[in-house]
Amino acid sequence: MSSFIPIIILMIVISVVSSIFKGAANGKENPFSAFMNREKVKEYDEQGNPVFKNKRPNLGKFPKKTVIFVIIILLAVSAVSGSFYTLDQSEQALIFRFGAHQATVSTSGLNFKIPFIETVEFVNTEEVRRIEYGFRSEFNSSTNISEFSNQYYSDVMSEKVMLTSDENLVEVEVIVQYKVIDPEAYLLNVNDPRGTLELAAYSRIRRVVANHNLDNILTLNKAVMQQEMLEDIQLIANKYGLGVLIIAVQLQDVDPPAAVSDAFTDVASAREDKEKYINEANQYFNKVIPEARAQKEMLLNEAEAYKTVRVNQAEGDVSRFVQILERYQEATAITRTRMYLEAMGEILPDMDVYIVDGDNITMLPVKGATISDPNAVVGATANQ
Numbered sequence: 001m002s003s004f005i006p007i008i009i010l011m012i013v014i015s016v017v018s019s020i021f022k023g024a025a026n027g028k029e030n031p032f033s034a035f036m037n038r039e040k041v042k043e044y045d046e047q048g049n050p051v052f053k054n055k056r057p058n059l060g061k062f063p064k065k066t067v068i069f070v071i072i073i074l075l076a077v078s079a080v081s082g083s084f085y086t087l088d089q090s091e092q093a094l095i096f097r098f099g100a101h102q103a104t105v106s107t108s109g110l111n112f113k114i115p116f117i118e119t120v121e122f123v124n125t126e127e128v129r130r131i132e133y134g135f136r137s138e139f140n141s142s143t144n145i146s147e148f149s150n151q152y153y154s155d156v157m158s159e160k161v162m163l164t165s166d167e168n169l170v171e172v173e174v175i176v177q178y179k180v181i182d183p184e185a186y187l188l189n190v191n192d193p194r195g196t197l198e199l200a201a202y203s204r205i206r207r208v209v210a211n212h213n214l215d216n217i218l219t220l221n222k223a224v225m226q227q228e229m230l231e232d233i234q235l236i237a238n239k240y241g242l243g244v245l246i247i248a249v250q251l252q253d254v255d256p257p258a259a260v261s262d263a264f265t266d267v268a269s270a271r272e273d274k275e276k277y278i279n280e281a282n283q284y285f286n287k288v289i290p291e292a293r294a295q296k297e298m299l300l301n302e303a304e305a306y307k308t309v310r311v312n313q314a315e316g317d318v319s320r321f322v323q324i325l326e327r328y329q330e331a332t333a334i335t336r337t338r339m340y341l342e343a344m345g346e347i348l349p350d351m352d353v354y355i356v357d358g359d360n361i362t363m364l365p366v367k368g369a370t371i372s373d374p375n376a377v378v379g380a381t382a383n384q
Contacts, residue, residue, distance in 0.1 A: 082115040090126035092183045104184055123183035128247060131198050133205060134160035134173035162206055168214040173252035176201050176233065178244045185243030193242055200240065204232040214256070218264060219271060222251045
């Protein structure tokens with residue numbers, strides 16, 4: 001309806017001007033002479049003093065019927081055109097009657113509303129909106145390059161510089177992406193939903209940065225901080241009832257201040273070297289430790305086998321000794337003689353033997369051995 005108000009005012013002005021020209025034409029004068037050369041009429045008041053009044057120009061007959069007819073036609077056209085609105089599939093429409101919310105329409109296509117009484121607010125629930133912190137994307141109209149191109153942006157230092165937990169400054173650029181999932185809450189709960197979300201999200205981002213020291217921010221996995229920011233922003237958005245869903249939080253750049261960037265570059269290089277050495281040590285560990293474990297298992301198996309053999313052998317010796325003891329106790333002399341003979345039978349085959357007869361110490365060599373032979377065995381005399 002507001003688009004027809006200037007047309008209505010223009011039609012009224014045209015009608016008034018035409019009546020002025022018509023009245024001036026009847027007097028055969030300049031159309032504006034009626035205003036420029038007004039005739040002064042002399043009159044007297046009650047005390048007899050002269051009073052001069054300007055005579056009104058002849059404006060002719062004002063075309064009231066024409067103006068009223070034009071206004072009625074324009075109002076009718078405005079009413080018909082204002083009774084319908086088109087709703088896209090990605091949109092929802094909030095109907096307000098005299099400023100009060102009446103209904104929410106999600107049916108796409110042509111819809112009806114009461115003209116002059118009801119107004120419509122459209123909310124796109126499929127559009128992914130974004131908020132930028134620390135920089136602003138710029139659109140190049142001459143080349144029609146996307147406004148999100150990295151080639152066209154400007155820094156906002158007042159948002160970019162943040163304080164860490166160890167009281168250092170860091171430059172952070174963040175993008176927050178969100179969608180409207182509850183149009184009623186988005187439009188009705190707060191006066192400025194986007195502005196409120198911008199302030200709330202910015203406070204959450206600064207809080208997350210302030211909870212980490214500079215080293216962690218520069219080296220920590222970005223996904224960790226992005227997830228922490230997303231959860232905090234979604235939590236405060238739900239608390240305010242903004243009716244939005246935070247889709248993603250992207251850390252574009254996290255850099256130290258320019259004055260100390262070289263020093264932090266050196267620190268980053270040192271950390272990379274540290275990680276490289278750690279990886280090399282882990283590779284060596286993964287190579288050597290399995291070999292050592294395999295060798296350990298082999299030695300344990302060998303020791304276990306040796307233990308088993310020795311234990312079995314000892315148990316066999318004990319069993320044999322017990323049997324000999326039993327026989328010794330039954331026939332002591334016979335057992336002692338048999339044991340002596342068995343022992344000599346084991347020893348003599350590997351020795352050179354000399355036989356001595358009686359008290360004569362002259363030795364008779366057996367198998368050509370001599371007395372000086374260290375393996376010679378001298379037999380005892382009968383008296384011995």
